[in-house]
Amino acid sequence: MKADVAVIGAGLIGAHSAYQLVEKGLSVVLIDPGPPGGEQASSFGNASWLSSHSVLPPAYPGVWKQVPSWLTDPLGPLSVSPTYLPKALPWLLRYLASASTVGKLEVLAGHLRSLLAGAPALHAEIAANTGLSHLIDAESGLMHAYRDRAAFEADAMAWRIRRDQGIHYDTLEGEEFRARQPHVTSDYTFGVYVPEAGHCKNPGAYNAGIVANVESRGARRMAAKALNLTQSGGKVTGVETTQGHVSCDAVVIAAGARAKAFAAQAGDKVSLETERGYHVTVEGSHNMPGPATPIMVGDRKVVITRLAHGVRCAGQVEIASVDAPADWRRAEIVRKHIAAMFPELDTSEARVWMGCRPSTPDGLPVIGNASLSGVVHAYGHGHIGLVGSARTGQLVAQLVTGQAPMIDLAPFSAARFS
Ligand SMILES: Cc1cc2nc3c(=O)[nH]c(=O)nc-3n(C[C@H](O)[C@H](O)[C@H](O)COP(=O)(O)OP(=O)(O)OC[C@H]3O[C@@H](n4cnc5c(N)ncnc54)[C@H](O)[C@@H]3O)c2cc1C
Structure with a gap:
């Protein structure tokens, strides 16, 4: 050929x-x-976020201090395969070093912003040209949910860096948050809404x-x-x-x-590993309980999005070989998080999936x-x-x-x- x-x-x-x-x-x-x-x-199975405000790399200063508690928490967001650890170690060390200071984070944020600014509108344009407009909602905005204002304030550095990159956001508290997300458990009372972002209704x-x-x-x-x-x-x-x-x-x-x-x-010679992630998708109609606007839950490190065919919750970072079989206990953790966030949602028949994020440090x-x-x-x-x-x-x-x-x-x- x-x-x-x-x-x-x-x-x-x-x-x-x-x-x-x-x-x-x-x-x-x-x-x-x-x-x-x-x-x-x-x-195929990502969280569907067209998050032009995703300008922060996964690592941040002092992230290593949280690693032991994440690894030992039965609902934690991170796992590292012990047999794969020696192979992944150089990548992991680079990962920690890349965002070890706020200054480094700010530089990376600028680079990511240069790539992502305007992304929802660009996807909408291409979708329109290819007959796929029904799959892109460039104007939904995206929301980050926190238990309370104090939890949001603990994340102040991230939001300051996003603001410095020209990203506008609105905060919602108490009744205002509840009115926007009526199905979310009452354990969460604070939201940050990013109007410029959007989502895809079925990435596959x-x-x-x-x-x-x-x-x-x-x-x-x-x-x-x-x-x-x-x-x-x-x-x-x-x-x-x-x-x-x-x-x-x-x-x-x-x-x-x-x-x-x-x-x-x-x-x-490039430094590339996989951060394996999992989703659970509860298939069903538009009336089922779920997020009115897609949400990221800060402390659970999951993203929950209403798709054309149901509600999806995605998350987890598993450092393991691309060829290793999926560890479905990680999907069960994701299922527990969506069940906790949306108590009225029946998650017993959820479909599960594992995918390999192609990740640089x-x-x-x-x-x-x-x-x-x-x-x-x-x-x-x-x-x-x-x-x-x-x-x-x-x-x-x-x-x-x-x-x-x-x-x-x-x-x-x-x-x-x-
Ligand atoms: C749980 C989870 C949630 C995520 N959420 C989001 C999100 O909300 N928003 C976002 O922007 N991103 C998200 N991502 C990340 C996003 O899904 C990936 O970054 C993106 O899909 C990578 O696309 P890709 O085309 O590089 O790789 P892939 O989609 O993995 O495609 C690579 C293709 O290469 C093929 N291939 C491999 N080897 C060969 C070979 N030898 N010859 C020919 N073909 C080969 C594979 O079959 C595959 O089809 C998420 C990822 C995960 C896992």
Whole structure:
């Protein structure tokens, strides 16, 4: 097979990259052994947040002090596989170092904001162009729930940094909060509402819909596993797959948590691990109890969103191999959190899922030209791969066609790990 560009991975990053490449008139082959946005992809089961205000990386100064209590709490948000710990240790140390001071956090917030500003409107525009408007609500806003004002004030640094990035938010307390979130347990009395953010109503369907759109406009999909990049004279020439060779002038690495091996073949050693996450989805009608506006519950570290087909609660960070079997006890923790937040919701029939966030230690994705000419990195979006996917697609297309990228990509370069 021959094309201008081969995209490895048809998750949201690969799909949006293919969309923008097709917009530029290039012929594209999307390589993925799984269905686009299928259960194998992190893009299938995320919390659906188009959170343009997600400018803080997961780590923060002093986070290590909380790790022992998280690990020992039976409802805690973090677990580390003991057998995988030695392998993950370098990544974990970088993770702690990347956000060890407020100053570092502020710099990372600026970089993330450059990628995410305007994301809900950009998704809405692409959804409108692809017949998927019913899946994007760019104007819902998003809410963070706290037990009380004191809990919110304990999070003051995060909100100060967001405000410094130009993010506006409103606080709601007591009756005002209850009126906006009538089904939430009365244990929570304080909310922060971010009007600029939005959400997707079914991320797997959105992913599949974008791929269907590019296929209808000539892109080809190859149900195969990419094995190796091929090269000649210091330039990429194609991709070897389980279904044969794809010859191309450019390759986009968008293989999510499995991107590291391709990055190495393209001459770049990147720090990429997976933070595995879980969801429970209670399927049912729009009338079932749930959040009126999607909410993140600060102390439980879960996000709860009403989707087109039910109510989803997602969370947990599990440091383990991408290939290790799911530990469904982590999904049960997530189920307990949604049951506690929405006591009227029957969670006994919830569907469970585990997915692999492709995560860098500093929370910034890897976007940029690789050392091997013709290869573009596009992975490592960690907790922000849905919201960041549309802009990443634009950046990928600019890199492939040799245009100046619309934002400064130096902070996102693979070179930061060397
Ligand atoms: C529980 C949870 C909640 C989340 N909530 C949010 C949220 O609310 N908002 C947000 O913005 N982000 C969220 N995220 C993060 C987001 O889902 C990810 O960052 C995003 O889906 C990553 O997209 P991707 O395309 O890079 O990877 P993926 O979606 O994982 O896709 C990678 C694709 O590459 C394919 N692939 C792998 N190896 C190969 C190979 N050798 N050859 C060919 N193809 C290959 C895979 O089959 C897969 O389809 C969440 C993640 C989780 C787990």
